[in-house]
Amino acid sequence: MYVQTAEYSEKSVFLNIPYDDRFRRLYIAYITGLIHLDLKPRATIEIPGGKNRLDKILDLIRSCCYSIHDLSRVQLDRTPPVTPRFNMPFELGLAVASAKLDTTPHDWFVFETVQRRTSKSLSDLSGVDPNIHRGTVAGVMRELCNSFVRQSQSERATVAEMMRTYRAVSSLAMEIQRRTRAQSLFEASTFRRICFVAGEAAGVPPSR
């Protein structure tokens, strides 16, 4: 029997995006944008490999109040054997089920590069309007601001502020990778440090 172990957080956002070099800019954009909105990105790259990976992914999704599912990567992955990547729509399905069945609230968002493409690629989402970022960093920031709104006007981050932080974090990404001796930016060690660096660059206060 499956038992949830991760602690639920109203600030956590499960980030379901492609983790590869072609998506590097938007990966940093999502992290930076969410931190600017006082939310904590969580990702499957934090989960170590091994047994019960599916349980751990489900656990992580259920521990998050929100999830973002970027369905931009619909192309075939050319690494043999040539196939599309099904992980993102699969994890979206898990999040939808969590939102329907769990007692803790879960709100999910679909992000895409191309307008109306999900009506073909995932027609089960009929009636759901995706956030279209057009594959740009500023587009991701804009759509994050549209999705997550702070009540107080004075507490709302602007896209310009987020872009400044993005540039700062982006310029430090390779240094963080070097320090952690990671093979890529898409490893748990670099992901966690990029999140923290984004906090400092965004002006998050040290403590309350």
Place this chain on the structure above:
Amino acid sequence: MAHSVIITTPRLTLDELGEQYGLSKAEQESLIRLVREKRSNGQTSPAQKSASLRRTERRTEARRKTN
């Protein structure tokens, strides 16, 4: 139009982020230093500062002569 949610949770803190991502205090300090060094390096360079100073001095001198 895509839906949106209102965020009412308290603001984040670096302590909270460090704890969430399992970073030691030493590691947090080191990352904070990295950002601050980058920030200070990204500010106006001494060469730019002196060029700006020279421009200001030239303008002041020109105004003084005009008066």
